[in-house]
Amino acid sequence: MEQTESRGWSPYLAGALTGIVIIASAWIAGNYFGASTCFVRVSGFIQQLFSPEKVASMDYFRWFGPKVDWQVMMVLGIVIGAFISSKTDGSFSIKTVPDMWASRFGPSPVKRGVFAFIGGIILMFGARLAGGCPSGYGLGAMVQLAVSGLIVVVCFFAGGIIFARIIYRGGASR
């Protein structure tokens, strides 16, 4: 009996509960949310396998060196948490191409993979230049009323909305 996929929880509820997790992690561990620094650490770790001297000599890796810290474990936890949630409510499904992408750019997994890869490069370069991603600037900095958080979150959405409009121009509206 295949049912249409369950709709999950209200985003307001799931979001507010996430807010409580943010408060708890500030209280218990003194840590604020973030995700993109962990990509720097993992990237440094991979490069270290090939040229440890080079990684040791780079300023950026001296600050965000290859090590497993609170945030790396948090990002690992996100994979596990999303897996548990989707497996237990039946929303887990192996998909190589998202529906909306397929409706505009076709069903090719290779094409989707190539663009996801390129988009990922640009996104992370921007995140590190800005100093963080939506987790760090939204859920970490805006929560603490940082000026940086407000500027960056506005730019994330402004950039995303403008470029999404350009990319999807001429496509089906839904």
Add this chain to the structure above:
Amino acid sequence: MSTLINGLITGILFGFLLQKGRVVRYDKQMGALRLMDMTIVKFFFSAILTGMVGVAVLHNLGIAKPLILPTNIGANIIGGLMFGLGWSIVGYCPGTSVGALGEGRTDAFWGILGMLVGAALFAEIFPIMSRTVLMWGREGSITLPQILGLNNWIVIVLFVTMGLGLFVFLEKKGL
């Protein structure tokens, strides 16, 4: 060690809630950027507004120390817009990309690989950036209450009011 376990548990809860809110998917992320489905905006700002109130209490009571990311206006704006460009192509942000992988979206894997390459490229070019873009408009670790000269609770009330107004607007529009 306990810090690492705390991080893992925090991540599991965060990933669980991201997935329950259905915000880790490409269709939801792009739905927001295309102004068609504001699920992620509702989730994101519900989390921020709730966190804002609780964290302010912790700061006021001295239970948790603030950790304010510095404002570097040039890098914040250029990096933020560049992130927006990449985001509109990959359709996942760093936190949701790993969540999408957890619910079986394998295209997120290529996005994550790209993000690792992007991090490596930035590390390479960082010496140049630190002499140029990162020097433009360095304001340090400033907060909105500081620059506005207002009590932090007034700023929080303003944010919560605007946030609730946004939610009402989105529901009225059926987004």
